[in-house]
Amino acid sequence: DVKVTQSSRYLVKRTGEKVFLECVQDMDHENMFWYRQDPGLGLRLIYFSYDVKMKEKGDIPEGYSVSREKKERFSLILExxxxxxxxxxxxxxxxxxxxxxxxxxxxxxxxxx
Amino acid sequence: AQSVSQHNHHVILSEAASLELGCNYSYGGTVNLFWYVQYPGQHLQLLLKYFSGDPLVKGIKGFEAEFIKSKFSFNLRKPSVQWSDTAEYFCAVNAKEYGNKLVFGAGTILRVKS
Incomplete structure (x- = not known):
């Protein structure tokens, strides 16, 4: 069965903190994506990765960065x-x-x- | 700008009513089309998809959607909704100029009254 897991379901951080969100997939997929979902705005793409160490900005990348060191793992960072x-x-x-x-x-x- | 439009943000229906959720997109070429559903507290899951062949696509839980190329539409339908269909529904489009990515609509929140 296909599985994408994320490191936390709920997270509370303070303004100015560095935040790491991690995602792992077990399907050997090349592409991985980070979205944010807000009421009335649907899903907006933050960053996209099509291969290890490769990334591409989405529609709202400001304030975010990403890391993909292994194929199965894609991290979103709020600096x-x-x-x-x-x-x-x-x-x-x-x-x-x-x-x-x-x-x-x-x-x-x-x-x- | 290229976009995906879902006409209604909130829909309220009684059980056994028929459902049609609109989705229009603005891409002119070949498209792959999807409807995703997000039940309360759950992750997004695929309801159905169209990429070629019969424009009437059947999905899980009695849902279907019809691709009408001339109208740039991919509306979702269900003849008789149940309380358990209460969820948020997202239309998504993949177009050649977008490569491997999907563009999502703003979502429609469906509430079914029992």
Whole structure:
């Protein structure tokens, strides 16, 4: 069974802290994605990785960075958390071949106070 | 800008009512189309997908969607909803110019009253 796991379901951090969100997939997928989900805005792509050490900015990369040192693991980093980064963060993965169906993790609800 | 539009943000239905959720996209070429569902407290999961062949696609739990190329639409339907269909539904599109990525609509929250 396909599985994408995320390191935490709930996280509370203070403004200015460095935050790491981790995602692991066991499907040997080449592509991995980080989204944030906010009410009324759907899913917005933060960063995308199509291979180890490769990354591409999504629609809202400001304030975020990513790391992909191993194929199965994709990390999202908030260098200095701010209250406007309070959100649900979703990780997903897909193969490099179409139709590019994505498989999602359970999400991390991050609150920055 | 290229986008995916879901017409209703909130829908409230009684059990046994019929459901149709609209999805329109603005890409002109070949597309792959998806509907995802997120039940309360659960992760997003695929409901159904279209990438070629019969434009009427059947998915899990009695859902279906019809791809109408001339209308750039991929509407989701279910003839008779149940209380357990209460969830948020997302339409997503993959287009050639977007490579391996999906573009998601804003989502429709469906509440089914028992």
């Amino acid at each position: 200095s958390a701010s209250t406007n980064q309070t959100s649900m963060y979703l990780c997903a993965s897909s193969t490099r071949q179409g139709p590019y169906e994505q498989y999602f993790g359970p999400g991390t609800r991050l609150t920055v106070t």
